[in-house]
Amino acid sequence: MSSSVKIKTLTIDERQVGAREDQTILEVARENGIRIPTLCYLKGLSPYGGCRMCIVEIAGSPKLLPSCMTTVEEGMVVSTQTERIKKYRRSLLELYFSERNHVCSVCATNGYCELQSMAQEVEMTHVHFPYMYPHLEVDATHERFVLDHNRCISCTRCVRVCEEVEGAHTLDIKDRGIDVRIITDLDQPWGESETCTQCGKCVHVCPTGALIERGKSVGEMSKRKQLLPYLTKMREAQK
């Protein structure tokens, strides 16, 4: 950090906080113990701004902004838990559940799933949008991992960790809209991938049961949440 970085003060949920000018609202909030829910954000990966769970209200702006990609400004007044935002977060989460086949009772990550715990956090009791029940495939061709599209929320953490941390760029995304899918290489079965290094980082950053280790049964697939923070820390220490 160069000495020319300026310090800004702002208010988050009626608390005065200080921040470096290049920090995002989300980073500052976390530093100060203010919890903002996120799904696609993961410290150590580039921000994505796609899950919309971290939206916050900023006084004077009619738009809701994603706190993971909005940098702080002097005198900003941020609210993270207004009734309006809570309602939208709940609706968003219901949309996630309605999109694909999230059946916790038969999921390997049952009990360790971020989508599941997020539902508890935002007090979602049921899904009042119609379920879409798409017919999706499971790619179990890899010898160590399984990609289950039924549980995927398209947060692209796996794509980003594969490209940015592992440097393999095996995973990517294809198609658009409701048809987006995570793919390996040029949309080949994962088991035939020539670029996959079998590092397993994608599995451990995946918030849901979309990426799991082969052979794990219901409720057995806990993710090593410390993997990425540890790697990031070691890399920073090397610099």
Add this chain to the structure above:
Amino acid sequence: MTPEDFKKIGETHRKKRDGFDYTINVCTAAACVSLQSDKVKDELTRQVKEQDKKDVCRISGTGCLGLCASGPLVTINNDQALYGGVKPEDAAEIVKNIDKKPVKRLQIPADMPFFARQTKIALEHCGKTDPEVIGDYLALEGYEALYNCLTTMEPVEVIDIMVKSGLRGRGGGGYPVGLKWSTVHKAVGAKKFVICNADEGDPGAFMDRSMLESDPHSIIEGMAIAGYAVGASHGYVYIRGEYPLAIKRLKAAIRQAERQGFLGKNICETPFSFDVEIRLGAGAFVCGEETALIASIEGRRGTPRPRPPYPAQYGIWGHPTLINNVETFANISPIVRKGADYYASIGTERSKGTKVFALAGSINNTGLIEVPMGITLREIVYDIGGGILGGKKFKAVQTGGPSGGCIPEEYLDMKVDYESLAQVGSIMGSGGMIVMDETSCMVDVAKYFMDFCQSESCGKCAPCRVGTAQMYNLLNLISQGKATMHDMELLEELCDVVRNTSLCGLGQTAANPVLSTIRFFRDEYLAHINDKKCLAGVCVIEHKEEPVL
């Protein structure tokens, strides 16, 4: 090149043209070409040769003449006679009568309101010049505005002209052009870029295509002036791959401009250098959104990112970038030439100048028009547009494409400007105007646009990806007569969620067609739901026999 040089080119060209008594212009924009205007042109050329009128008669291709409904269009000496619906076999008669009375059978009165009510600024050269010949453009004061900017004005003075003209972005948002230019001008960066957004994707809109096909040099000149004003030396035109003719003409125009020294190094012998490169879109509507467009130019997947930072600060590869629409750039050189005051004298208090619209749908005179801001919708539909096709009853006019709304009859006397359109839940948009008559079902219209949005959503953010698909499913249920009032409530709730939580403009405005049709045509929705009836008779509703108990 000095001004004398290029004035000489224009002069020579003009003389060459004036050497003929008659110039027959044949529209060679896509709409007329699709009706075989190229064959008409070939036949006219053959007839001129055959009837031995080569010395008095000159045949030239030209840009869009506007009245696409009556194509292929042919003019004699620009306004001496205008012929519509010309077929190759009519060529002999046209050439035969060139020095006599016009052919009545084909003639379209040039004083009809369609032409008389328009004010042409961005389209000033459309239909008057050959888009494939730079000399034609130079003969009409082409590139003089650029030369004057480079030699007599500081960049800030150019920006000042834009501020004073009151020109607002014509891509849809209506952001003040002067303000955007000055932001990019002030942004710190060793390298800056200018982008022309020609990724016109709204269903029923063809303004950008027509302008690029008809007058590509005015867009190049506008971009070069913008480059000078903001301090950029490189420009991109992001044009959709579905416009092959526009791409071909733009490519040719860039090559000509480079050869004549209006692009490239040391333009007009000044220190200013600027070049223009074409990038083709691969058919994604979302790439019209500026951050997605930038990602696409950079070679990445065309998905938007949250703003701020805006491209003015952080654009292509992180450099400050100016993005304007085709029509905006087409307005630049006329404004510099005619002065900011002239431009600002047209239009309303907050929306200055003129706007190009693509008239489409159930209207007699479909085509490309340019009207002063503040004109009423009634004037556009009934005077310029010539009323509804087949004498049917007017129902609504849709502006702004999938981001806009439907405006019903009671607002026909509303002035067309950015604020008024926003007030009735629509937007100015890029200029698509689809007129609908009584045989259109508004639920079906909303369903059509939602289908468009859900298939064009990039899938990055959940509200747009899942929300638009859910809304489409609900609209489908309503149109099939299978919905309940609960589905209607869900639909309205989804509109609110998607509009407020989506990442980019596509999602934030995707609900507009639904919201505006619910607002003005709620009775139609209710008829589908409660009475299982489509008032316009468009939706197919299967009636199940109630089982007799």
